[in-house]
Amino acid sequence: MKEKNQTLTEIKRTVLLLPAVILLICFFIVPILMTFGYSFSNLALSGANAKNFRFTGIENYIKMWKDRTVFISIKNTLVFLVGSLIGQQVLGFIIALMMKSGNSTFRRIVGPFFLAGWVIPEVVVAICCSTFFANEGTLNHILGFAGIPMIKFLQTMPMTTVVLANIWHGTAFSMLNFQSALDGVSNEIEEAARVDGASYLQTIVKIVIPCIRGTIATNTMLNTLSTLGVFGLIYMMTGGGPGSKTTTIPIYMYKQAFVSQQLGYGTAIAMLLLVIGIILSVLYTRIDRD
Amino acid sequence: MKNARSKKAAPYIVLSILAVVFALPLVWVVLASLDLNASSGVKIPAQFTLQNYIEVIKSQTNQRALRNGLIISLFQSLIVVFISILAAYPLSRFELKCKKIFMLTILFMTALPMTAVMVPVYRLFLTVKLYNSIPGVILFMTATSLPYGIWLMKNSMDGVPMELEEAAKVDGATTLTSIFKVIVPLMFPGICVVFIYTFSGSWGNFFVPYILLSTAEKMPASVQLYQFFGQNGMVVYGQLAAYSALYALPSIILYVLSQSYMSKGFNLSGAAKG
Numbered sequence: 001m002k003e004k005n006q007t008l009t010e011i012k013r014t015v016l017l018l019p020a021v022i023l024l025i026c027f028f029i030v031p032i033l034m035t036f037g038y039s040f041s042n043l044a045l046s047g048a049n050a051k052n053f054r055f056t057g058i059e060n061y062i063k064m065w066k067d068r069t070v071f072i073s074i075k076n077t078l079v080f081l082v083g084s085l086i087g088q089q090v091l092g093f094i095i096a097l098m099m100k101s102g103n104s105t106f107r108r109i110v111g112p113f114f115l116a117g118w119v120i121p122e123v124v125v126a127i128c129c130s131t132f133f134a135n136e137g138t139l140n141h142i143l144g145f146a147g148i149p150m151i152k153f154l155q156t157m158p159m160t161t162v163v164l165a166n167i168w169h170g171t172a173f174s175m176l177n178f179q180s181a182l183d184g185v186s187n188e189i190e191e192a193a194r195v196d197g198a199s200y201l202q203t204i205v206k207i208v209i210p211c212i213r214g215t216i217a218t219n220t221m222l223n224t225l226s227t228l229g230v231f232g233l234i235y236m237m238t239g240g241g242p243g244s245k246t247t248t249i250p251i252y253m254y255k256q257a258f259v260s261q262q263l264g265y266g267t268a269i270a271m272l273l274l275v276i277g278i279i280l281s282v283l284y285t286r287i288d289r290d
Numbered sequence: 291m292k293n294a295r296s297k298k299a300a301p302y303i304v305l306s307i308l309a310v311v312f313a314l315p316l317v318w319v320v321l322a323s324l325d326l327n328a329s330s331g332v333k334i335p336a337q338f339t340l341q342n343y344i345e346v347i348k349s350q351t352n353q354r355a356l357r358n359g360l361i362i363s364l365f366q367s368l369i370v371v372f373i374s375i376l377a378a379y380p381l382s383r384f385e386l387k388c389k390k391i392f393m394l395t396i397l398f399m400t401a402l403p404m405t406a407v408m409v410p411v412y413r414l415f416l417t418v419k420l421y422n423s424i425p426g427v428i429l430f431m432t433a434t435s436l437p438y439g440i441w442l443m444k445n446s447m448d449g450v451p452m453e454l455e456e457a458a459k460v461d462g463a464t465t466l467t468s469i470f471k472v473i474v475p476l477m478f479p480g481i482c483v484v485f486i487y488t489f490s491g492s493w494g495n496f497f498v499p500y501i502l503l504s505t506a507e508k509m510p511a512s513v514q515l516y517q518f519f520g521q522n523g524m525v526v527y528g529q530l531a532a533y534s535a536l537y538a539l540p541s542i543i544l545y546v547l548s549q550s551y552m553s554k555g556f557n558l559s560g561a562a563k564g
Contacts, residue, residue, distance in 0.1 A: 281398045
């Protein structure tokens with residue numbers, strides 16, 4: 001009797017969770033399961049397969065293995081990811097470190113400049129960067145003053161350009177994380193190291209960075225997860241081109257699913273993202289606990 | 291002596307240079323939006339004018355897109371706030387068997403890149419007739435922002451002492467009344483953070499409405515601005531810049547507002563996806 005009562009209160013208590021749980025199951029968990037399922041099917045919107053839906057086993061995965069563009073898009077995703085991660089975190093760290101030694105009025109003046117690219121919506125980021133790197137754009141104007149001939153950034157070095165755009169957009173996130181972590185590093189340890197004759201660089205490498213390694217790990221993880229999912233910025237700036245030079249996994253997924261209308265194959269490509277995403281997210285919940 | 295002074299000045303010089311570099315892409319938006327003859331490069335307008343802004347605001351298409359964006363973001367954030375308050379209560383107040391697993395799953399969900407599931411969601415929406423429906427987009431985006439909402443809301447509810455609602459209970463208040471009459475007013479700053487965070491995420495979201503909506507009448511500003519950029523952006527730079535500025539303004543205002551609600555600054559635990 002007592003046990004029954006306990007179950008009853010447990011149920012009563014969880015009723016308030018129901019709306020959230022229902023929404024999460026319908027629109028979060030079901031799509032994830034569907035991604036697994038559809039990646040083994042020939043789901044299509046047009047062509048012969050559209051009328052003839054069936055599960056095709058690992059056919060999509062064999063097709064992926066033979067598809068050169070899949071490998072190109074994996075390589076592009078890695079370049080985009082590593083470039084963005086290094087750029088955002090190194091810049092974010094340097095800015096955070098220097099902000100710490102600056103006075104507060106100065107910080108309040110320069111802070112918004114770094115934050116702006118992060119706060120504004122993705123579409124505006126893409127527009128700002130497209131015009132900045134355009135053939136007649138601001139950067140070419142500046143280079144022109146220095147006597148450097150016009151560089152067609154979006155045509156000749158599209159990957160570098162989108163990576164720079166993403167660094168401009170994402171540095172503030174790392175900067176904020178590092179700022180709050182650096183506030184937690186006590187000045188006494190730093191000063192003690194300086195008294196013992198450590199140089200500025202040594203203090204940073206041997207004292208400051210080990211102190212905030214937890215933040216560096218979490219920050220890297222979160223940035224990796226969000227960078228893997230970037231679609232809009234690249235799509236709007238280059239459309240994945242020229243050719244497939246900036247085609248990352250999300251862009252190729254989109255092209256296969258919605259341009260070629262092969263939903264099954266597009267989903268199989270998305271599985272690359274989902275599996276990496278799931279592994280990293282599980283790791284993230286682990287580091288976050290300690 | 292001289293060395294010490296230059297060491298002190300170094301951060302200021304480096305930061306100032308970096309700030310100028312970071313500002314450059316934005317300077318274009320501001321200057322071009324005030325220039326009738328704007329081009330893609332930065333230049334000082336021969337004559338400053340608000341004409342671009344007037345043209346952008348006068349356009350029926352733009353008004354509709356801004357209204358659609360507002361409807362989606364507003365409803366989404368209100369639903370997220372309401373549902374996450376409800377969910378946060380049992381998670382914050384009771385000992386539940388499944389609590390630890392639930393919170394870990396929630397944290398896991400905040401980090402997952404949702405780009406990966408958009409193709410099946412599109413198929414699902416075609417099947418259940420939610421494709422090209424604004425309420426459908428709201429429902430899906432609500433679900434994707436719930437994990438972060440619940441996470442933040444639970445943490446902020448943990449900060450509200452239990453004594454007050456116990457007093458309310460003695461006076462005969464139901465659970466729901468004590469949530470909305472006693473707890474909610476005390477955790478107003480936390481609620482604002484969830485609202486603002488969800489709203490600006492939704493306002494800036496391009497991919498979800500781009501995939502799940504098809505007719506021009508239903509497109510929010512994010513998608514329509516992109517289409518404007520693709521179709522006439524290369525011709526009317528001034529209007530493109532003015533539209534970008536107008537569309538970015540709510541995000542900027544909300545960010546500034548959120549800063550006043552976040553007393554402890556930025557908290558990394560369970561932090562956002564880009």
